[in-house]
Amino acid sequence: MLDDTGTQLYTPQVVEQKKPNVKHEFQTIEEAFQFYNAYARECGFSARMSTSKIKKGTNELIRKQFVCFKEGETNEHYQKKEKHTVQRSGERNRGLVRVGCKAKMTVVKSQTGPNWIVSQFVEEDNHALATPSKIHLLRSHRVVSAAKRGLSQQLSKANIPMCQQIRVLEIEAGGPQNIGCVEKDIRNYGQREEKNPTFYFKYELDEESRLVRCFWADPFARRSYHFFGDVLVFDTTYNTNKYDMIFAPLVGVNHHGQTVIFGCALLSGEKTESFIWLFNQLLDAMPRDAPQVIITDQDPAMTKAIAQVLPSTCHRYCIWHILNKFAEKINTMVYQDNYHWFKNIICNSETIEEFETSWAELLKNSNLGDNTWLRQMYEIYNK
Known part of the structure; x- marks a missing residue:
């Protein structure tokens, strides 16, 4: 997915996996919203619950719609009031909250069971999307664990x-x-x-x-x-x-x-x-x-x-601390040529024999057999 400058924001394959499909079923409204919100996070926008439909006579909820936070239009009177407030107070203008975005997902109550079924899905966005480094600032994705x-x-x-x-x-x-x-x-x-x-x-x-x-x-x-x-x-x-x-x-x-x-x-x-x-x-x-x-x-x-x-x-x-020290304990050129081999042997060896054989071979090929720090690490491993 691209922003308005053509820059890649999110991996298309990941977004596709998270994308809702018509006929997709959920057990509850909350589960449906969580799913759509997760999709919105991958795309780079904030989601919110929108309109509902109640069945006449029973007041039973039978339809719910989830939309982009920028769905709808900002009232013109509100825009003028906000502009006046910003000029008077010197606060930062937050820009238009609603810009008529069409992205949405609608679920309806199943007639044969308690589940909720996706009846409509629109992925059209008409505004700049948040980059991955800014997504946590959007309202529906701000969660304190x-x-x-x-x-x-x-x-x-x-x-x-x-x-x-x-x-x-x-x-x-x-x-x-x-x-x-x-x-x-x-x-x-x-x-x-x-x-x-x-x-x-x-x-x-x-x-x-x-x-x-x-x-x-x-x-x-x-x-x-x-x-x-x-x-x-x-x-x-x-x-x-x-x-x-x-x-x-x-x-x-x-x-x-x-x-x-x-x-x-x-x-x-x-x-x-x-x-x-x-x-x-x-x-x-x-x-x-x-x-x-x-x-x-x-x-x-x-x-x-x-x-x-x-x-x-x-x-x-900790393996993270050990791997981080390679850059300072080994010659720069040798480090650049061999670091990925060291990491692969340390992290992916499945047996002791495989590790020791690969380790000895790499030390020989890289001329690092005399490196004091590597010898110390190997001695610790053997204890």
């Missing part, structure tokens, strides 16, 4: 400013376009916070009564750990405040493949004693035993702490 609400609540309790909370969410999601909402949405949820007696937190001060470390987990995080705490990912990448305290989220993955927060910490330094304290707090706070697997970066202090506090937990290093 439970994980993001939980993380924001925990960060707020640690007095971390909203602007820094948004930055943490951007890093976690891989960019602002992947958060799924805007700062205003996060603030609105933050205002609904209420104190909860089952909220767990611990902290320690130094000799001068300065905060050196703290850990917290809300009821939702603790419940998530009960169900999904068999694998834990621990990362201390983020520095979040002017005191250079390290933000350390402990996260996992639920049965939908979504990130869930188990707990969060602020640490004054990446020392073994800090990590020992943190892992002990995790065990005290959670309703089940230690995780079966923990994935971390290659921090030596963290490795020592895990061995001491979580001796029965299988410890593995």
Whole structure:
């Protein structure tokens, strides 16, 4: 799909797969709208519910229409009023909200069952579509997930400013376009916070009564750990405040493949004693035993702490951190010629024999047999 300048916005094959078809059936109105909204997201526009039809005598809903948010025409009086308001207040003009877009999907109640059937589908758009990096700004696609609400609540309790909370969410999601909402949405949820007696937190001060470390987990995080705490990912990448305290989220993955927060910490330094304290707090706070697997970066202090506090937990290093180091540990030209081979061997080898044979052959062909860092990585793999 192209914008009005001819630039490719969305992959046609993906849009085609999401496209509604006449006779397509849904169990509920909500399911039908979710489907159309997902299609709208792939195309680059916002969807909304529109007109309905009620059966006479019974007031039973028998038809529902979903349209582009820019369907219809903006009232001329409203346009003049908005223009006057903008000139007087100096606010940014938002442009026309309604431009007569014809895109829509209509569903009707089945006569033989409870389902809803697509009776009409129009894919015509008469306006510029949002690019993938802007789609999260459109109203029907702005969703604050439970994980993001939980993380924001925990960060707020640690007095971390909203602007820094948004930055943490951007890093976690891989960019602002992947958060799924805007700062205003996060603030609105933050205002609904209420104190909860089952909220767990611990902290320690130094000799001068300065905060050196703290850990917290809300009821939702603790419940998530009960169900999904068999694998834990621990990362201390983020520095979040002017005191250079390290933000350390402990996260996992639920049965939908979504990130869930188990707990969060602020640490004054990446020392073994800090990590020992943190892992002990995790065990005290959670309703089940230690995780079966923990994935971390290659921090030596963290490795020592895990061995001491979580001796029965299988410890593995994050593949993302390892692959990112190839660029700095290997000669630039050699890296460019061989990186994709290294990545393929590491990620796609199906047996130990296949990995070791391919690894030895690649080191020989690339003349990297004497590379100290690669030897260290191989030694860690063999432990």
